[in-house]
Amino acid sequence: MLSILGKLTKSQIRLGLFFGTLVGLAIVVGIVSLFPSASDQGYYPEQPIPFSHKLHAGTNKIDCKYCHVGVTRSHHASIPPMNVCMNCHRVVKTDSPHIQKLARAYRDGKPIEWVRIHRLPDHVFFNHRPHISAGVSCETCHGDIKEMDRIYQSKPLTMGWCLNCHRGETTPEQVLENLGKKRGKDGRADVAPVNCSTCHY
């Protein structure tokens, strides 16, 4: 009799622990998902072809705008189509398996599916053009791309990060000068608009 009670109690305890853990987990997951979307800073995906910015934009000094033609013209900087690569790789390094993969994809008309790294949520509006015109460098927002073999997101790209520069707190000196702005006693300058509709649809 006593031993049966003991067994029952043991399995009841185990059952209790099991459900206790489930409830605990549910609460933790619930709390974590209440926090606003975290930044993707540090995102470092593998790419289908190991294209190196360090080699192309660094060592070989190819201008960013040669490949990212949209950056001064439109919202999107744009990723170059394969014919831009083939301008050189019809003859350069054709013995490389990576270049052979590129040439095959080009011949078959199957674009390389580059993994997107920097991406704002859909409710945010961003345009490269006014930034480039004001003299904000690519490095300010993307880090030292010329030193990267594989690109990663080096800046937070959060709302606070955007606003700190629009309010003049983190604006590079050269950009303040280009726009003829000076910081006030509060360390701020009126660099770019901060009203919600500037960046939100």
Ligand code: HEC
């Ligand atoms: C020879 C062409 C070429 C040149 C030159 C080049 N890029 Fe790129 N860039 C690419 C390709 C292809 C990708 C997509 C693959 C990748 O992410 O590595 C890319 C991706 C990027 C991305 C990431 C886009 C994303 O998914 O968020 C950034 C940022 C970028 N380039 C900035 C630059 C800057 C800054 C320079 C100049 C210093 C530059 N690029 C020069 C071809 C080029």
Ligand code: HEC
């Ligand atoms: C203006 C010329 C030029 C353009 C445009 C260009 N490349 Fe290159 N690429 C080079 C040079 C130069 C090298 C270094 C070759 C060497 O190591 O001898 C190279 C090397 C490479 C390599 C390394 C190959 C290996 O196995 O060592 C890859 C991969 C590559 N390029 C991909 C691309 C892709 C993808 C694009 C288009 C987004 C592109 N390249 C556009 C000139 C160019």
Ligand code: HEC
């Ligand atoms: C003020 C900050 C800022 C500057 C300056 C900047 N970028 Fe960007 N870039 C971004 C943000 C933010 C995104 C993501 C945009 C989105 O998701 O809508 C992005 C996205 C990109 C992409 C991904 C593809 C695309 O078309 O959106 C490329 C490529 C790129 N930038 C290249 C460049 C180059 C090259 C320069 C310099 C000539 C540059 N960027 C300057 C903030 C910046």
Ligand code: HEC
């Ligand atoms: C390093 C400084 C800096 C950062 C970071 C920055 N901006 Fe800007 N932004 C500027 C400057 C400078 C201008 C142009 C102001 C001018 O031309 O008078 C501008 C202009 C704009 C404009 C056009 C405003 C208009 O209607 O005239 C938009 C939209 C914008 N930024 C959105 C963003 C978003 C979204 C982010 C963050 C992802 C961001 N910016 C990050 C400096 C910055």
Ligand code: HEC
């Ligand atoms: C200079 C650009 C800029 C301005 C101005 C701006 N935002 Fe944002 N906002 C962003 C960016 C970029 C994000 C996405 C990144 C993030 O969540 O931090 C964002 C995200 C948000 C989010 C979503 C947060 C989440 O958890 O996803 C809300 C809500 C928001 N903004 C409200 C506002 C309101 C209200 C204003 C006006 C007082 C405003 N924003 C002004 C750039 C801006």
